[in-house]
Amino acid sequence: MVHYEALRHVTIGQYIPTGSAIHRLDPRTKLVAFSLLVLAVILATTYSNNILLLLLVLVLVQLARLPMRYILSAVTPALPIIIALALLQLLFYGSGSPDRPGASQLLLAWGPLRISTAGLRMVVVSLLRFLDLLFLTSLLTNTTTTSALTYGTESLLRPLSAIGLPGHEIALVGAIALRFVPILGEQLEAIMLSQASRGVSLEGRGRLRFIANTRRLANLIVPLFVDAYRRSEEMVLAMQARCYRGGKGRTHLVELVLVCADYAAMGLVAVILVGVIVIQYTSLP
Amino acid sequence: MNEVLISVQGLRHTYLPGTPLATPALTGADLVVCRGEIAALIGPSGAGKSTLVHFLNGLLRPTEGGRVMIMGQDTGMPECDVSALRRRVGLVFQYPHQQLFERYVGDDVAYGPRQLGLARDEVRERVRWALRAVGLDLDAFVDRFTFSLSGGEMRRVALAGVLAMRPEILVLDEATTGLDPRGRREVHGVLRRLRAEWGMTLLIVSNDMDEVADLADRATVLHQGCTALAGSTHEVFSQREALRSLGLTCPAPTEIVYALRQQGLPIVSEAITVAEAEEAIWSIMKP
Amino acid sequence: MPEPLIRVADLHYTYDPHSAAPIHALRGIDLTVQYSEYLVMIGHNGSGKSTLAKCLNGLLWPTQGDVWVQGHNTYDPRALLGIRGAVGMVFQNPDNQFVATVVEEEVAFGPENLGLPRDELRQRVEQALADTGLGAYRERNPRTLSAGQKARLNIASILAMRPECLVLDESTAMLDPVSRRDILALLYGLHGSGLAIVAITHFMDEVAAADRVVVLEQGRIALEGTPREVFSQVEHLDRLGLTLPPVAAIARGLRGRGAALPETILTQEELVQAVRRHSRRRSSGELGR
Numbered sequence: 001m002v003h004y005e006a007l008r009h010v011t012i013g014q015y016i017p018t019g020s021a022i023h024r025l026d027p028r029t030k031l032v033a034f035s036l037l038v039l040a041v042i043l044a045t046t047y048s049n050n051i052l053l054l055l056l057v058l059v060l061v062q063l064a065r066l067p068m069r070y071i072l073s074a075v076t077p078a079l080p081i082i083i084a085l086a087l088l089q090l091l092f093y094g095s096g097s098p099d100r101p102g103a104s105q106l107l108l109a110w111g112p113l114r115i116s117t118a119g120l121r122m123v124v125v126s127l128l129r130f131l132d133l134l135f136l137t138s139l140l141t142n143t144t145t146t147s148a149l150t151y152g153t154e155s156l157l158r159p160l161s162a163i164g165l166p167g168h169e170i171a172l173v174g175a176i177a178l179r180f181v182p183i184l185g186e187q188l189e190a191i192m193l194s195q196a197s198r199g200v201s202l203e204g205r206g207r208l209r210f211i212a213n214t215r216r217l218a219n220l221i222v223p224l225f226v227d228a229y230r231r232s233e234e235m236v237l238a239m240q241a242r243c244y245r246g247g248k249g250r251t252h253l254v255e256l257v258l259v260c261a262d263y264a265a266m267g268l269v270a271v272i273l274v275g276v277i278v279i280q281y282t283s284l285p
Numbered sequence: 286m287n288e289v290l291i292s293v294q295g296l297r298h299t300y301l302p303g304t305p306l307a308t309p310a311l312t313g314a315d316l317v318v319c320r321g322e323i324a325a326l327i328g329p330s331g332a333g334k335s336t337l338v339h340f341l342n343g344l345l346r347p348t349e350g351g352r353v354m355i356m357g358q359d360t361g362m363p364e365c366d367v368s369a370l371r372r373r374v375g376l377v378f379q380y381p382h383q384q385l386f387e388r389y390v391g392d393d394v395a396y397g398p399r400q401l402g403l404a405r406d407e408v409r410e411r412v413r414w415a416l417r418a419v420g421l422d423l424d425a426f427v428d429r430f431t432f433s434l435s436g437g438e439m440r441r442v443a444l445a446g447v448l449a450m451r452p453e454i455l456v457l458d459e460a461t462t463g464l465d466p467r468g469r470r471e472v473h474g475v476l477r478r479l480r481a482e483w484g485m486t487l488l489i490v491s492n493d494m495d496e497v498a499d500l501a502d503r504a505t506v507l508h509q510g511c512t513a514l515a516g517s518t519h520e521v522f523s524q525r526e527a528l529r530s531l532g533l534t535c536p537a538p539t540e541i542v543y544a545l546r547q548q549g550l551p552i553v554s555e556a557i558t559v560a561e562a563e564e565a566i567w568s569i570m571k572p
Numbered sequence: 573m574p575e576p577l578i579r580v581a582d583l584h585y586t587y588d589p590h591s592a593a594p595i596h597a598l599r600g601i602d603l604t605v606q607y608s609e610y611l612v613m614i615g616h617n618g619s620g621k622s623t624l625a626k627c628l629n630g631l632l633w634p635t636q637g638d639v640w641v642q643g644h645n646t647y648d649p650r651a652l653l654g655i656r657g658a659v660g661m662v663f664q665n666p667d668n669q670f671v672a673t674v675v676e677e678e679v680a681f682g683p684e685n686l687g688l689p690r691d692e693l694r695q696r697v698e699q700a701l702a703d704t705g706l707g708a709y710r711e712r713n714p715r716t717l718s719a720g721q722k723a724r725l726n727i728a729s730i731l732a733m734r735p736e737c738l739v740l741d742e743s744t745a746m747l748d749p750v751s752r753r754d755i756l757a758l759l760y761g762l763h764g765s766g767l768a769i770v771a772i773t774h775f776m777d778e779v780a781a782a783d784r785v786v787v788l789e790q791g792r793i794a795l796e797g798t799p800r801e802v803f804s805q806v807e808h809l810d811r812l813g814l815t816l817p818p819v820a821a822i823a824r825g826l827r828g829r830g831a832a833l834p835e836t837i838l839t840q841e842e843l844v845q846a847v848r849r850h851s852r853r854r855s856s857g858e859l860g861r
Binding site: 329330435436437462463464465466467468470492493494495532533534536537538540541544545548549550559560562563566567569570571 | 616617618718719745746748749750751753774776777813814815817818819821822825826829831840841843844847848850851854
């Protein structure tokens, strides 16, 4: 049986208040830290780097007191695809990667299938990176309210308004989009329920079949899109009615102040990034 | 007593089980609907009415306790034919724009019959019948864009789409909330005709006590996921104190008659509609 | 005659004026709204009520005719900010109006747009939360509130802009009866402290406490007057397809049977008193029939 109601509780963007030290950090700190750590993940291609990063990230998740199972539940729908892709990569990758010529050994060969150390490393590192990104995104969005994120983004983008970049508008668009994710999830649930009531089958093995069936997807997306459009029309009117004219001339109820903990956190992240770069180029495996 | 079509006993259900957001939606709900009657399901917001309604056409199956028997079929059993159930129990939701998805009205109403694999003539006939039943002319509406219709028209098309499957039981989940009084009266007319001419059994979920008093024969009151009161509408609405403690009001005529009785006037009858209240008050006023 | 808060002169509004099927939503409306007045606008869907509401604060510009708020024409772009500050508007669906994820930030959104200094912002937010009874929920996510509380939050967000008039576009339509009653009580309270209220609704039972009622039909004003005046025009209401609320309908039915009841009865209390008086007179033999 399909649990339709799960659609309205998407973990991305959902604020989970646990009162941890990480929750209390300034949103700008978290945004900057997030960007730097993502950069670190991108740069890390070795086993040791990735394992260290994953351990660090897991420590941060523990510090933030976020429930591990909840974060991981965000990927369970995509798990079949991830496993399938990983297997394909492992079996068909082939022999070499350009940045380390000659370092790959063939472990197993059988007809067209080839499992090499390069292929193995690629798969393992990809999975580790994927987990890192998942946890980092959770660390950012589950510990920071959307308005804090908006203020933080807007504040960071403010210097760029000198060259005409509409910082507040961008931040607000992002915040409203995030806010509407669960609402549109509810809508999608209602649309699926009503179509199921008229004979569209979405159950049992139908899950993969449903993904493959584009006609059915169109039947879901069209009403969802129309609904989102209508909502946005009303939203625009409501914002105009409250005199929104963009970021120019706006003041803020909430003030963002950086404290010691913020500077310490940013310093720590900078150290991690430097460490990753060092490990990367001293050729540890 | 008529044949029992829907029998729900002790139904339990939890929302998002196994997650940190799990909440009990139904904690022992009972519901009985007999053939040919217009039954109502009422209760404060969050009482679980919509959840209960989703069990009636197999969108949800009982897995935590309780039994749901629809026209003799136990939906908890794996052998239960859910697609057949969905053809016989039609469910209309609150917001029409969540139910329409085809480009043209004709296609949208024809969707159900086509899914059933009916012949083209039969499909066309069903569409014509369904549109006429909701008061829309086939030729005028069949080629209209669904998303360019007015709110009231969309609602009718959504209802027609469900009627085209010729269900024996029609369940309307707050299908008139937000409609203006004229639109509501028209929908009521359609529903009464469906019962009178086609023998359909109806279950309406509503927040509007006056609507329930006007339309329904029997009412079941749901509170925090379990059935608190059930009986004929007169029986249920006469229990004013009980209803108030559940966070519900009585129909306006009932409140008026109650206020008069509080003032010492000897009104005996339990009026729930305007006509009944008028009759009851006149009976103590006439010379 | 004092200067009205809002003045509407020969207002026309057409949707899609250049298409093959233009919709004439408003066809010549003349209306005034006084300071501190409670005005209810009734009409069926499609009568033009929402369109008229949006013209009152410049969200829509007339196709023809004028709308003046505190003497400023809504067509004047420089005056728009002041107009929207003076005439606040609450829409039907609360979810589609929320911008923030924290209640107090939602309330602050409007004043923030006006560029007010921080202590003024804080003060206005506190006041608005107090006026709507939402002080205890200030740190909650608006989505976790009940339907009635969400409607209150919408109202609080507009109150924070300190308007002269609050326009509510069918804001009670989606509420359950108990929440609807609460919101109406809140509105009567706000009206009592001097706020003008323009409530657009299709619920006839919201009409009774209004100062003035305007009935719209197909883009024109079909009836106008005090609630008593409008309710007494029964045939006209019938023709417009409007039903009297239960109290008035019962009173009308009783009068039709020959009961000697006052001409218009609006509230339950009035009906109760009238019936009591009737039965007292009967039992004391005054009615010699």
